[in-house]
Amino acid sequence: MSRTPLIGMAAALALVTTTAACGSGAAETSQGGPPDVVAAFYPMQWLTQQVGGSDVKLTVLTAPGVEPHDLELGPQQVAMLDRAALTVYVKGLQPAVDDAVAQYGADKGFDAATAVKTLPLTDKSENTDVAYDPHVWLDPSRMATVATKLGERLATADPAHAQAYKDRAASTAAALGALDQEYAKALATCQTKTLVTSHAAFGYVADRYHLKQVGITLDPEQEPSPTRILEVAKLAKSEGVTTIFTESLVSPKVAEVLATEVGARTQVLDPLESKPDGDYLSAMRKNLDSLKSALRCS
Numbered sequence: 068m069s070r071t072p073l074i075g076m077a078a079a080l081a082l083v084t085t086t087a088a089c090g091s092g093a094a095e096t097s098q099g100g101p102p103d104v105v106a107a108f109y110p111m112q113w114l115t116q117q118v119g120g121s122d123v124k125l126t127v128l129t130a131p132g133v134e135p136h137d138l139e140l141g142p143q144q145v146a147m148l149d150r151a152a153l154t155v156y157v158k159g160l161q162p163a164v165d166d167a168v169a170q171y172g173a174d175k176g177f178d179a180a181t182a183v184k185t186l187p188l189t190d191k192s193e194n195t196d197v198a199y200d201p202h203v204w205l206d207p208s209r210m211a212t213v214a215t216k217l218g219e220r221l222a223t224a225d226p227a228h229a230q231a232y233k234d235r236a237a238s239t240a241a242a243l244g245a246l247d248q249e250y251a252k253a254l255a256t257c258q259t260k261t262l263v264t265s266h267a268a269f270g271y272v273a274d275r276y277h278l279k280q281v282g283i284t285l286d287p288e289q290e291p292s293p294t295r296i297l298e299v300a301k302l303a304k305s306e307g308v309t310t311i312f313t314e315s316l317v318s319p320k321v322a323e324v325l326a327t328e329v330g331a332r333t334q335v336l337d338p339l340e341s342k343p344d345g346d347y348l349s350a351m352r353k354n355l356d357s358l359k360s361a362l363r364c365s
């Protein structure tokens with residue numbers, strides 16, 4: 068997306084200042100059409116599409132290919148968030164979204180992290196103010212819970228379509244439950260349980276399926292020290308690790324250095340922070356295939 072022209076920004080700013088004082092909380096649209104719902108980034112977009120269907124008018128804040136942690140909001144996006152009946156996000160993942168939701172009515176925010184049991188943040192590299200790990204969407208069972216609660220929330224915001232939201236939430240939760248079963252079955256018996264990754268986004272996968280995540284980088288502002296690389300290499304060797312995971316949005320350099328040290332290969336494991344080639348379910352299945360081969364599961 069190109070930069071907002073100045074005149075558009077001025078108009079959007081005026082909109083922000085005139086509507087901010089109203090603070091309307093309920094689902095209301097000026098034209099009486101479907102309620103505006105904002106999804107902060109891809110997994111919340113997918114979930115809102117599944118549960119909201121054609122009963123909501125969905126807008127996504129994070130464009131494909133953008134690193135969601137670093138998202139900054141333009142005035143028009145902030146204005147849209149102010150107009151929306153609901154913003155679906157994960158508090159702690161995107162500070163700019165957290166700030167905008169806090170400013171324009173937390174009563175219009177649906178924070179997926181509050182819907183599930185969170186894990187403590189172990190990777191200090193996440194640029195966040197919260198004490199928990201925000202990557203909750205990578206566990207299908209937690210996503211199923213989020214789907215159910217999102218259905219209830221949309222039903223409250225738009226009572227005319229309450230049953231449709233609840234029905235779609237139930238079928239989405241069922242699809243996620245089936246995915247959870249596939250993960251549990253496929254990862255039950257593996258030769259190694261250690262998952263070495265450049266971006267420690269997979270703590271919920273590790274928690275749910277009894278794996279152990281080792282993040283290479285502890286601070287994103289710095290390359291990991293040679294000491295850290297040797298430390299992880301030693302651990303990886305002793306635990307029979309043959310694959311170092313990397314991701315498409317960041318440079319694979321660190322993972323490659325480590326892989327050479329260990330005598331392992333690198334492979335992409337998608338944290339789904341940006342829109343994948345398929346959808347959430349197909350990308351999660353692709354991740355499962357990668358995990359199965361990397362951990363040598365039978």
Ligand SMILES: [Zn+2]
Nearest residue numbers: 202268338340
């Ligand atoms: Zn992340």
